Amino acid sequence: MPGSDKQGTGIWREGLSRRRFLKGAGVVGVGAAIADNAFVRAAENIPPAAADPATPIKGNVQITLSVNGEDRQVMVEPRTTLLHALRNNMEPGVTGPKLVCDMGTCGACTVLLDDKPVYGCLTLAIDAVGRKITTVEGLGTPEHPNAVQAAFVEKDGMMCGFCTSGFVTAISGLLKENPNPTLDEIREGCKGNFCRCGTYPHVFEAALAAAQAGQAKTGQ
């Protein structure tokens, strides 16, 4: 269930439909209010009083987030989402993940937390402390794209491109778990993502091509 996985944090979207996710959203809300004290305590530069579970945290706290292999110092409020922290509270911002629905329905904000896709708009920044955060920028560059990014370009798995970061990240996460998915498994892997231009057929083609490229690379 979301919000009650063994790490006690993060919004696991893997294998969750939007409907099933909703059922867990109440738990998440509570989590947001309590702001997961274990991780707040682990965060740096927090006044001792704030680390006391009985004391509500107010104002900004400085935390360190590991983003695309780099430790980034960032000032956040306890309520600041991981997505806002990445986009707005860092200089330069990490703007690949997009804000679209702000409620965990569209997947444009998808990032990998310890290699698993999560919704950045429903994950608190302080809950990501001590975790490996990978955004679409960390998966590859225009000069050295990963297999999924290269296949999206080749198959035209994008039009306006605003959903693309989310799809690329979700499918990259899927392929880490399941390097050789069927079309149905690809649908499962990105059913938490919306595209309005209607690129889905080319997205599926890209995902299958990326999986094939990965298989060829590992000699399977």
Added chain:
Amino acid sequence: MAETTPAWGPKDKHRLLNTKLPRVDGPVKATGQAKYTYDVHLPGMLFGRILCAPHAHANIKSLDLGPARKIPGVMAAIAGMTEINFEGTPIAAVAATSPEIADDAIHAIAVEYEVLPHSVTADQAIAPGASPVFPGDASVTNNIRRPPNSNGDPDAVNAALAKCDVVVEAEYRTPTLHHACLETHGWAVDYRGGDTATVYASTQGTFSIPRDAARDLDLPQSSVTAIVQYMGGGFGSKLQNGWEGRMACMLSKQTGRPVKLMLTRKEEFLMAGNGVGSWHKFKAGAMKDGSAVAIHTVQYGMGGLGGGRLAPQPYNYHFQNKYLEAASIHTNVDAARALRAPGNPPACFAMESLMDELAYKVGMDPLKFRKKNLTDQAFHRQLDKGAEVIGWTQRNPVPGAWPGTLKRGFGCAVGNWNGGGRPGNQVDLRIGQDGAVTASVGTQDLGTGTRTYIVAIVAEELGLDMADVKADIGNTQLGAAGGSGGSSTTPSLAPVVKTAAFNARQEMAKLVAPLLGAKPEEVVFADRNVSAAGQSLTWAQACKALPAAGLAARGTFQANLASNRTHGASFAEVEVDTETGHVQVIRMTHVQDCGLPMNRLAVESQINGGMVQGVGMALLEGRIDDPTLGVMVNSSFMDYKIAGVMEIPEMIPVIDDGDERNAVIGMGEPPSVPPAAAIANAVFNACGVRVRELPITPDKILMGLTQIV
């Protein structure tokens, strides 16, 4: 061999055009490097937020911005519209140092409303005693705005109907839709108190920005630069500048700091426009031989506070006698804006459903019935092609007769769009002494692949690779360009790019010919070489012959390089679960003519996109307003469902190469017109339930099944 005027040349002889080209900005989009307005971050930038009125009709008794201004981090709070006649009316805005603080500030603003009666649905608006949306407007009666004239002779139509073998009388409705652009409307205004400003905007009209921004920044229009490098979808809703831009400018002017104001998803639903809803009342008749004889149409468009224009009926079909009465029903809902082929998909659904009903009543294959009443042969060709691709022969002609509870059905529909080009774009082509080639024009790319076809046209003309050419767009400092509406961008721009490249090639041939000991008309540009008379220079060597400033050329709009008027035919195979009412689309195909395809891969993406939006329109989408509360109850992506991966069938996009026109036609809108109608007709063929009001939800199927004996 030397041509004197630019021409596209034989369709099957292109090296780049009319082939599948990966988009040149694909790598930056796929790696998150493409910067949208939403991604703009400027030094000292503030975050803007709007306060939207929560009532459809109200007076503001008092508005106190004081509590918002007291919150640390809030740098400005301003009032907006004072008259509330739709939910979402922007009545105030704030600028704060973080989005979280801006959110606090919006909630701190104290407003006292006097709530007034409203009309938010069509039924509510035309009911006796309804609250008038435009009180005192003489051209509006019972919230219905009628144009001065109707079209045709109703008496002649009624007389003809009396003689028909079969008559169908039916009403069809489609709800108000939403564009649901993933990037919401918004501007980032870079004004820091000086006498110039730069505005980043999510817009379909880059050159529409400076005028509107200058007004609210109190600057000369020429002092404002607009930048639109990437934008996250428009679909017609970003052709006009709304209060999000005005308020961003006002807040920036007041604070002397950059302000980014992007609408929230809820605001996007409430105050960034919508797509017109429709209500058709038909009485139509045909003869046993399948000829359509007479049609009487009353057509209402529901455009909220705006007009409700729909494509006129009987759309693409030929009836001997026709009468059309068109009007708009006004409601207290934000004004409709153009939505991808505005007014066409709803009118197409109504007409294609009617034609299907007539066909079944006559007892004729709906495909044959259509062809009998379509005079344009392009539709005949496309219907035949689509039928072959979908496997129309597998169709069970008796609705609902498919065995079992999972019933398969097939449906089809045709649609059109105009989509022609026009003058108004300025393309500057520069070739540097170092061999660099850049085509510049200020236009925007909505996701259609503008940069890619610019590069392809130039590269093909100059015998270069795609990687040798750069397209520079999305900036008002570059050459003028029109707004992207009506699928006009590509047919307007591509001819100018073509003539610019042609002129550059002619000019360069003159300069290089002496080096080759040849005449300019003998010079050939191919394989990254410039050759003549058995001599050959590499592109880099040839460019060294240019003057230090390089070579500059401009293009002109040459009308014969573009065309208009498109045809498309959609087919759907669906499966209806008669136990749950669930509809799953199994396969779809859409056959689309498009003159000379600039990029077959991008055209296929557009055709797929049209089918995907058709799935949403047919099965999922529709704005729901609560008539009692006067509010939209599904203003989120949780409740306003757009098609997701689980709804997507196997899709087969077909470019109609039987189209012999060798000229450019825009493809943004045409493929989005008939897909929804094809799905609705397939649903009827599958289960025998004719759903006359979209979207086709399970409850409507189950209710319909109970009425079939």
